[in-house]
Amino acid sequence: MTKMSPMDELIQALIQRPNFGVFVILFLWGIYIMAVHPNYVKKLIGLYIVQTSVVFFLVAFSAKDGATVPVISAEMASLEPLVSANPLPHALTVTAIVVQVATLGVSLALVSAIYRKYGSLDEDEVLKRVG
């Protein structure tokens, strides 16, 4: 087998694991939205996309084809690692989603307070009014 260049290796890795390609795209896209849009709500959407992409990453690397629930029944001596899903990343995912929801709640409360006070959601406009 001939040696591949790093670029070819990257392309091959992306074709073999499209999930991770999607993660990278979502992550960078979210950062772009957070950095570029002056609108507070759009910034929040960017943040939410970044957070979701990380959750997606957690799910993507822990997915297992044809795996079942990891529960030990009375007849089984031990759990077969190849056919049962790893429960830990899923537990982490659920917790991370809860944290995201809490963040979203606090941030929307702040945004609405800013809107009531300064009458705008545009960062440049608000900063001008803050002085």
Added chain:
Amino acid sequence: MSSQLPILLFLVPFVTAVAMPILCAKRRSWCQPLTTGAVSVMVVLSIINLRVVLSEGPIEYAFGGWGAPLGIAWLDDPLAAVMALAMTAVALLSLIYGRVVVPSNLDRSVPYYTLILLFTAALIGIVFAADLFNVFVFLEVAALTGYALVGAGGGKALVYAFRYLLLGSFGATLYLLGVSYLYAAVGTLNMVDLAARLPELMTSTAVVTGLVFVFLGLSIKMALIPLHGWLPGAYANAPQSVAPLLASTITKVSLVVWVRIEFSIIAPGVEVSHIPVLVLLEDIGALVAVIGGALALVQTNIKRMFAYGGIGHIGLILIGVSLGNSTALTGGLFYLINDAVMQATLFMVAGAVLHYHGAHSLDDLKGVSSRSPWLTGALVVVAVSMVGLPPTGGFFGKWNIVLGALEAQHYLAVFAVLVSTLLTLGYFLRLFSCWFHQPATIESEQLEVAVPLRVSLGLASVAMIVLGFMSDSIVRVLFDSLTSGGS
């Protein structure tokens, strides 16, 4: 009973926070005493906890009886116990102080005191948590309550709280990404397990990337330059009763988390693609210490000056913990405890000056000294400690960092500590030249400084000096806990 101490320390503020809306809905005036009471109980518990840990060794607390690899574990070692005591003590100081300067709309507000209690509970969680994901959850609880507390100031504070939220949540997301990289590579989240398995995996790209993301996430939380953008605005505009609490805790515990990871995983001399990791971290610390000091020197707003001073001191601590020998490491950790007290005192003084004299900037300070002897006394003590003169704790921390740097023969670090000391001296001289400036018409009548303020300023000043006298024993405790293998 004593094995339940860590969880008791967490449950006291947590249960009080949950019960607060029920107990105080009709009796708003109970909020403040109830909160102060709960935090006082925490201080007492953490003193008992420290004594137990020192005499009987570390406590491993397994939730629901499920041990470390499967269940969720907390580790209560001397480092955690000392940090818990420091955090609860500064929280109590800020609460006593808060009675004086709390804005009238928050004075009898149930949500405000609930948030403060949840924030303290989360700090305890971060200090004790023994796995990386638990740390993430508690960091987020602390951060979310922190955003809300900053935003409670209303007006300008809302905008800065939102900026803090965007950056802080992004940092937490980076941290989570790093943790998931580490989990994917190693298959465990427990810090003790990680410490055992990671060192041989340091050549793996996934592990290195994971550690980089964890560091980036935490450095947003600890406001490491150039990721400090959220801090000065948030602290300068937060309600005055909140600023000392936030300034003295959140950046410090994030740094403690990083110290735990760094100390147990990155051995001295580890190189990643020919870059020695610890030296790199130490150089970052040196840069931060110097730049933070320089930025503080050019500020005219008092609170911003103190905020940048605090950012510079994070750099100093990072130098200490990254030198790779135990003298500097214990020096750095000891300095961290001092820094918590110093930041609390600085923001108490800044808040009180604003409250009594309406002084925002250095020029407004003229003639304050003759009217507020208590503030002047506390400011002089904290200045001595910040610059690092004996007998205050600041001196012994810096002294150990410099000794460690000489031991490791890293003269750049010594130089950075010296430059940062000179810069600190510089901005305090600027501050004092305005503070002790006598106006033409001397108003001799003293402003009534309320008793709680005197108590908190007095306790903080005494604490800084006592830390200096007790530095030997505290350093020995930290030293023993780090060298005995417990992380």
